[in-house]
Amino acid sequence: MSKPYRLSAGGRLIDRAKKVSFTFDGGTVSGFAGDTVASAVMASGQRVFGRSFKYHRPRGLVGLGSEEMNALVGVGLGARHEPNLRATQVEIFNGLAAVSQNRWPSLTWDVGAINNRLSRFFPGGFYYKTFMWPRSFWKHVYEPFIRRAAGLGKAPEGRDPDAYEQVHVHCDVLVIGGGVAGLAAAEAAAANGARVILADENPRLGGLADISGGQVDGQALPDWAAATGARLHAAANVHVLNRATAVGHWHHNFVMLFERVADHDPALLSSGVPRHRLWKVRARQVILATGSIERPVAFANNDRPGVMLASAARGLVERYGVAPGSNGVVFTNDDDAYQTAIVLKHSGVGVRVVDSRGRAEGALPNKAREMGIPVDAGSVISAVSTGWGGLGITGVKIATYRKGQGRVIRETGAEADFVAMSGGWNPALHLWCHNGGKIRFDEKLQAFRPGEHHDKVTAVGAANGHFALHQILEEAYRAGSRLAGSGNVHPVPTAVQAEERPLEPIWFAPATGKYNEGNKHFIDFQNDVTAADLELAQREGYESVEHTKRYTTFGMATDQGKTSNINGLGVIAEASGKTIPEVGITTFRPPYTPFSFGSIAGVLTRDLFLPIRRTAVHQWHVDHGAVWEPVGQWRRAYTYPRDGETNHQSIDREILAVRNKVGLLDASTLGKIEIKGPDAAEFLDRMYTNMFSTLKTGKCRYGLMMNELGFLTDDGVTVRLGDDHFLMHTTSGGADRISAWLEEWLQTEWTHYRVFVTNVTENWSQFAIAGPMAREVLRKLEPSFDISNAALPHMSFVEGRLGPYPVRVYRISFSGELSYEVATPANHGLGLWKEIVAAGGEFGLEPYGTEALHVLRAEKGYIVVGDETDGTTTPIDVGLDGLVSKKKADFLGKRSLDQEYLKAPNRKQLVGLLTEDPDDVLPDGAYAVRHVKDKPPMEMIGHVTSSYRSPTLGRSIAMALIENGRARMGETISFPLPGGKVVRARIADTVFYDKEGAKLNV
């Protein structure tokens, strides 16, 4: 390391009384509270922060804040590591561990730097022209090599231990950017009574006030900013957010602010504060006071460590008391950079100015000269020289320059260990453009400025292309007042500031060779895109700026072109003979700066990722070892294995209990919808394929629902509670969907029907008591009603009590056994469930889960919508023609059933399957083929929809949708399985057990 560069005095942001030490690439670096990694490392004398993306060139600090594209570091260890952070934004604390990136084995000695030696062979887009031979090499050789070389930092190891959260907030005026313009706009809006949010990406308000010079109402600008900031913090109707970047602007003034709450303070983090907070702001008005970003100048080797923006050099001195070097050159085409020269001179740093403009006059250049700073007007830096490995610059070449000059004839050398460059300033338009704001090119600024916007967005200050202090204040105070909805314009304070003359654009400074003959004038530093690459893209026909961007990757690095954009357009314009507006601009996309995925997920991780729905009996299932099956958001018990049992064994046990004794199922998840009104019956006739107006009160009927395409979408049992009153059951997944579906038809199509629909699914716990002993169990529960077969036959309903429990009892069955579905209000659900379990003990009652349920119903040939159907299946396909009314003129889906393809003769039809070997269980989804061949392709004729080993029958059973299946009863078909085995199965009836239904009606 070379000598330290901390100045003996100065540094507005640092506290010299508080020493802080951290590590960079393992070495200890010390700095002061208030330093960033960038300022502290620079103070230590180190220049190189990382390596570039493609050529692995050593790179140093360029920027002042979030525009930084070179000095990227990884911060934190293990699961807390975070790559690609801008060293200019990382605030230091004791124990912070930072590492450089994209180098191996070390920052100063990097093997990848060979790419720089070979860079002549890697022009923009080179990879499209090679790596094609031999074919397999792309996947196995070239691509892995490229992928390892690319990327920047490393991903963290392990799961993120920190918390994140989001918050929604509404405001009248959102001011983005807490610089001079933002402060003024916020103050004016607040004074007019608006609810104001002021957000800034930095730790403190003020923006560039501390490096801009000037006075407001007799106060030095930084002091005015501090005082105004303090007033806003204190105001009752203002919320100030620091370290909060407005990352994007979306439709209807929706803005997201990404707040880094605790990154800068490990003590905060360990106290449990969320690391990041995402603010979702809905603003009546948005004021963009996002300021401007200085642009580099393209000169040969302008990427060498030590070459930085003039504002960055000034910021190092003013904010951190750090000298950018001992002896440097300010290279500029504008007046603003003279302030940097003046500040450097004040601090005792050697400096001279190279100004590409023919004349350097006006207040600031004159002041510089007066201070004894040499000024070379009409000159450029034509080259920089570096020490070994390009790790730092040692000198510059200065040459005279006239506008449009192609190459340099004579140049003189000067010693320098840094260059502070300024190519002018670009309004930060990103947020303006995110949601389609138009922009226009300003010839005087040689930059784009805001134009029209269809949302309520207003840009003020430098973001709107206004750089003079009095102009900024005037505009911002007026806008703040107006947008707060008041006619009272806040008084505008008086401003004093040195006047500046306009810049003259210089898109690349000439060198001795032509810029496209081996010189490297970097435009996009991080992605290593040079002026020559942009010119090549033009020449090869990638003329649209979007083509150029994509072909060369210009503007696609992690800074998203913040500093490179206009320079690149300038080069393209010159190369193609167009103007910059003709070249156009690439679209700015959110986010303004990258923000964490963790903050986007917020608290919705782990258990909260997606809601889990629980029935009233959930905890009982847990306590009894249930294995879960997610059904929609519900968790249902799949089976209840006992000690030592496999799932298979427990499922078989549960099935046999239902067949031979009695079982108990938690069916609470089934949808339950009350439907009432004079037109309820007619309405149901429209909704269902079958007739419901003929159903008698107290009776149940199984119904099928189709969508308008004619495909099955739901099924269930509906009971008629009264003349105009029904209770509909839906599938577990269907409750909300069907309830909304019924409402939709009532509200939008049959608006004259007088029907009310209320979804009462959640009010009821519902349990199936199924099996030959079900009535005995029910009897033991002290029913208040007659449960004999005569009084409560299959498909009937009764309301009453079981002991103290109010219940609705439906005698319906999905297992083919004697079965009662007992519903009780959900807060009594657990109690009743336990009573049933206790009452059933002597009858051998076993709770059973969804898998047993599925086997039981498959043995009976009952379909499950979603298993036997897949969204392209009609009721006729599954053999339920009988439930499709011929009498009703219209019901949902009826007309579609009449379409050619839906009534085609060769459709797949639901059949039963019995494998030749009863021990062969066909895999779910297995396909049958017309002819078995040695190898694919084979023509498929249908697939298995459900397949189980039936413990009841002691053999496998399956259902399948088979082409023209019902006509092929008795035929044997073949299922070629993976590995060559072919299972043969005979087409049979879908009902495998108790075909007569004798067990139902007992």
Next chain:
Amino acid sequence: MLVVKCPVCGAEGDETDFHAGGQAHVRRPATCDPAHVTDAEQRDYLFIRINPRGLHFERWRCDRGCGKWFHAARDTVTMEFKAFYGITELPPMDVIAQAKGQWAEYFAKRLGAERSRETGA
């Protein structure tokens, strides 16, 4: 993220509080004359959509509010809502006047039919 306003209950909120329900004013032919719906009519009902770049008319539901369906007129480029109106209503006349192409044809026909029904009656 859009801000939607329900014309039934006046609730205003993020699009996530609402449910977007596709194109407005699609006629279900089977409701009127189930016996005489052609395949082409059924296709138009189920699949053919007016899909303008610009002013569009669509259905929304106040999903986390009053639960009612309603209509909206929205520009599909700027996303600006021009009107919210009832589920059985036509858009305000000044918005109809801004409709272009297939929508303009639709409203002209619809208004014409209503006018002739009125004069006929």
Next chain:
Amino acid sequence: MSELSYQSPLAGLAEPHGLSVSIREIAGRGMIDLRGLGTDAAFMAAARGVLGVDLPTKPRTSASWGDIRVLWLSVDQWLILGTRARAHELLASLREALTGIHALAVDVSDMRAIIRLEGEGCREVLMKGAALDLLDKEYMPGCCRRMRYAEIAALLDVVEDNVFDIYVFRSYAHHAWNFLCATARAPAKLKLFGAQEVPG
């Protein structure tokens, strides 16, 4: 058979600690979902006759009479709150009064869980899960509305300035509870607007 057993949706959960506001379950409330047309004078009169108070017709408001509280849900739907013990009787009276009127009254006392938030900063806690402008004057006592909260359907009842009842469907009760516990953690406490400290 033993006594009628009752388990509220969040029964048995441990008392949360380390939160910036108090949260607890309100159990034992009776609820009736009433549907009818707000434009039907007979319906409105019948409801008033039973409840002793007009069904509120102004969207997103509630009305109270004695131990009865009525929340507006839609132009044709209300949620009537009372004691659980009285719910049955109330429902019977309603059904009787509504005979011959197009309406639907259902006992939904077991359909929802109610979580009460109390204390300074409740609004900010809720704003971490709801996109409503809860700082607006609309959300004063007497306001109630359905909303999307914690990614699920919920119902908000502003009971007092710093007292909010959140109704969620029963099966989501644990999710809502856990979401509240996660967002109401004391270190994550937010105070929006008003005097702030100036960073050093």
Next chain:
Amino acid sequence: MKPRYSVFSLARNAMNYHKDWERAWRSPAPKKEYDAVIVGAGGHGLATAYYLAKNHKMTNIAVVEKGWLGGGNTGRNTTIIRSNYLQDPSIAIYELARSLYEDLSQELNYNVMFSPRGVLMLCQTQHEFRAFQRTAHANRLAGLDCRMVTPQEVKEIVPIINDDPNCRYPILGAYYQPRGGTGRHDAVAWGYARGADAMGVDIIQNCEVTGIQREGSQAAGLETTRGVIRTRKIGVVTAGHVSTIMDMAGVRMPIESQCLQALVSEPIKPVIDCVVMANTVHGYMSQSDKGELVIGGGTDPYNNYSQRGSFPALEHTVAALVETFPIISRLRMLRMWGGIVDMTGDRSPIISRTPVEGLYVNCGWGTGGFKAIPGSGWVFADTIANDRPHPIAEPFGLNRFEEGRLIDESVAAAVAH
């Protein structure tokens, strides 16, 4: 014939600072008349033109484009290439496309970076597992190289996956197509453009179609911002804007244009070496050669021509992927964008003749068109050249909406493409 791209030509050109490279394609003015004109210079349109010239020797043709070539969904998607669909017609066209992708760099002499790194479709519920199992059987018998893999294999293929059996949606297995993968989207458009241009096809950018001329029921020409172009064969391949163009010919489409968004993270060193699709939670992710994690999700539920989506649609995708790949929590989103996708009623594409003779349409690829580009171009070129549907294109005809012959892939639980 253009000079070939190779490592040798690259080295030769390096000697002269790359000043001798020729244009990849010309920038011709439109001629008065062509044998056929393709509207839309996206991947599908350019591939159609390429195969019209290459397979059918129709070289007096043009591609007209209102903006810059490849600027629509071709340059905005997440570049997933796979063919493991459920329905036979889908398998046929996507597998044709995938197999053409294998040799496309060599065919076009342009490196499209087809990377058969494998596509892994996670099974996170029993229902999804069964659905993929069905697809696996269908694909195997159709001759595709695909298989189900166990949770252990999933972990081996993607070590960063959350394999906690107690997480919200534990991984029950996955459906794996080892020869699926990704490609470089822009390069596909550029490669086809260069190849077509070399055979004489005029690619005319910044040329917007404003009208379609007819002579009776026969297409006769195009009105454009650069004048009238006579032609009796018009192929419309304009994705999200297809309704607008077809309306000019009086053909109404079963299409809605919606916004599909995607995003990338900042670049990092390689962490994931295949494409992972998690349909239950609506997200998919891969890593580009540059190092960016490429993430996509679902569409906004309303029509949108702004190329800007709504944030909630992405938010859920990101939350799902943070849950699936916990290490990404501390990585950052670099850029997000939207494309205008054209959704049909059954979410399958349309490759079809139309009621107007000589007017052909290729659209409706919705969220999954990139993977189909070579196959789509191949069969559409054949359909145009011979004025009858190519057998693979036939099921995708417009008439299916009238006959009810829908091709619905969503039934196989594959929501996203």
